[in-house]
Amino acid sequence: MKKTPLSSLAALLLLLPALSAASDFTFMMPCARANAAGSAFSTVTGDPCAVFYNPADLTTLTDMEVNVETARRLTPDAPEGESTLTYVRPVPDTQNKVAGFGYYAIRQKGGNALDSLTFSLGNRTVIKYLQKPLFYGGGFKLMSLRGDKSHLALGGEGGLQVENDLGLRTALVFSNVLLGAGRPLMTITLGNSFRIGDLTLLADLRARGSYSELFFGAERSLFNGLLQVRAGKGQSLGGGQYLAMGLGVNASPWQVDFTWSLPWAGYHELYGYYGFNVGYRFGAPPFSEKFVGDAARTASDLRTQIDDLRTQRAALENDIATYRVNKGMLASDLTLMQGRMRDLEDKIKELQAQAVEALYQKENPPVPKKVYIPPPPRWPRLHKVAPGETLRSIASKYYGDPNLWERIYQANENHISRGLPVEGSVLTIPPPPAGGE
16 A cells, blocks of 8 residues: 555545555455445445444334355455455434444455454434434454464444435544454544435545545436446455445345455456455335336325426416406506595696795795884782672682782771771782792
């Protein structure tokens, strides 16, 4: 593999892949479908091989499933054979939680061998503020390495995955976090996939220590999912480069996958991968039933669309009728507004005439008339007492205040009897107090 400093890993991701061919069989990954897609498999859902690539994707499986694979990876000096067994099942009485078991065995020419057992659990939740699903999972792994030296390693794996409504998935996976392997095997994978209709584009950046490699793949579904064709950058052993290709047959409940290779340098090169995988999904409906069900759903969807179109047609006809009624109302409103406009024109003419008159009056103001100011009343005044009058009523008549009766009393004590003025007598009314005294 091409050696790349860790500090350059991000730059390599942005600029170009760190193309490196593993010369160590511990870099190999299992499963025929995954290898046909260039082993860029960390974001692929609905496949039991998620137990090896990203345990978070186990939660996308809804049925118990068993998969068996046999494969051979070629290289001139050290070819190797592989076998894989996977078993997954939803956890009973628990929503979204799926458990998986995977066994992966490699036998390489020269006596090297690898056996690994993986036990994982996947689950999902919803990101609160984004309302998007978050897949997560993890488990533990037991690995046996045999060669010049034998090692028994124990550790764990874990992964996360998020997706959006546009068909983009992103995953982060930590795998082979092991103790006892004799060397660091921890691998970090950053994966992305993008779905466009029936086509899925895949890319995984896989890094271990100072080594990194970028894998590409693509998968296309045909005939309502009956067939899947795949291609990707091959994961070679010993440095050879090849194009991996594959074909999947979804004869539910059976799933069969084939993978073969096309070496870049030609068929005389002994590099490549050839694998065969068969799986059985318990409780899954037969493909014929699924096909009929899909056809029925399609027919039902078409009927629904026809009903929707009829409803839209009725709504449009109703809108046309409403438009015609509104048109008549608008014509009446237009006639009314034209009448109002004529009235406004008459008012404008009247206001213009008033403005001309006001301007004339401003320029020719009238001569002010002399105002007659009557002389002030003379005091004291005389008042002949009428029947029923009191000092208070007389004070109110002349002063406008009945409380000033004492002023009249003091000036006419000889005409007052028992607090009342004598009827027929003439009283002298003094002037009102100055300043409101």
